[in-house]
Amino acid sequence: MKKKIETDELPSSLHKDDGSEKTIGIGKRICEIRMGLNLSQVEFCAKLGIHQNTLSRYENTERSPDAEIAARICEAYGISFEWLLTGRGFMKNNELSENVFPSKPSIQKPKDVFDISESETKTFISLYEMQASAGHGCFLDSEPPIIATFVFPLSFFKKILNANPKNCFLLSVRGDSMKPTISDCDFIMVDKDRATYKGDGIYFFRYDGTLYVKRLQFLPKGHIKVISDNSTYEAFQINPPNQEDVAFDFTIFGKVIWHGRQML
DSSP states (O other): OOOOOOOOOOOTTTOOTTTOHHHHHHHHHHHHHHHHTTOOHHHHHHTTTOOHHHHHHHHTTSOOOOHHHHHHHHHHHTBOHHHHHHOOSOSBTTTTTTTSSOOOOOOOOOTTOOOHHHHOSEEEEEEEEEEEESSSOEEOOSOOOEEEEEEEEHHIIIIIIOSOGGGEEEEEEESSTTTTTSOTTOEEEEEGGGOSOOSSEEEEEEETTEEEEEEEEEOGGGOEEEEOSSTTSOOEEEOOOOTTOTTOOEEEEEEEEEEEOOOO
């Protein structure tokens, strides 16, 4: 019978199992990867061929993965090896690809792994360290890190939002152009599954290198009207590119499906 190889210890060149700063950092970054993808520990392990208890020890900084397991994590989830080991550079190898926010990877689940809808009552939504502009626009020049993860009841997505939580993320909003609907410093939840036309509504998108959260009205022949709920901001129109317009930059990241604010 072929024995499953599951190693826990890094060679001394990468890690000493003594609670060192490097050990703690790797464990936290592994947890950040998993939480950012909205994966349970069992789901995350399924693609790596390791046991859940081993992953738990990594995340609790009791052990760090050896070089082989670290390489598996990077290969399976598109993570930079340098970032995983040191925290320097970008988390993702492809930096801003796939509309900045990575989709959940396809996983071949074993029989003992169940969908979240069958076994769990809560889910985790990541908050990115960037601001969507409800004003004159916010520039994006790097991949945003995850700064927090919030717990939501799964029933909230099933019964109220009608959305898959694994396709959703949180952002804070800057500016007042969407008042009274969305105010400065509000939080919005964006559904990546609605990154294509899903009816008129409020979307998070990039246009000419600038990030916006605005109401989009889809017009005939591919034209899009960008509308602010605050009437002091003028609407503008995005026209479809012609064949010679190679610099055209317009990407919808998703539709805003929820917002929240602190009561002062």
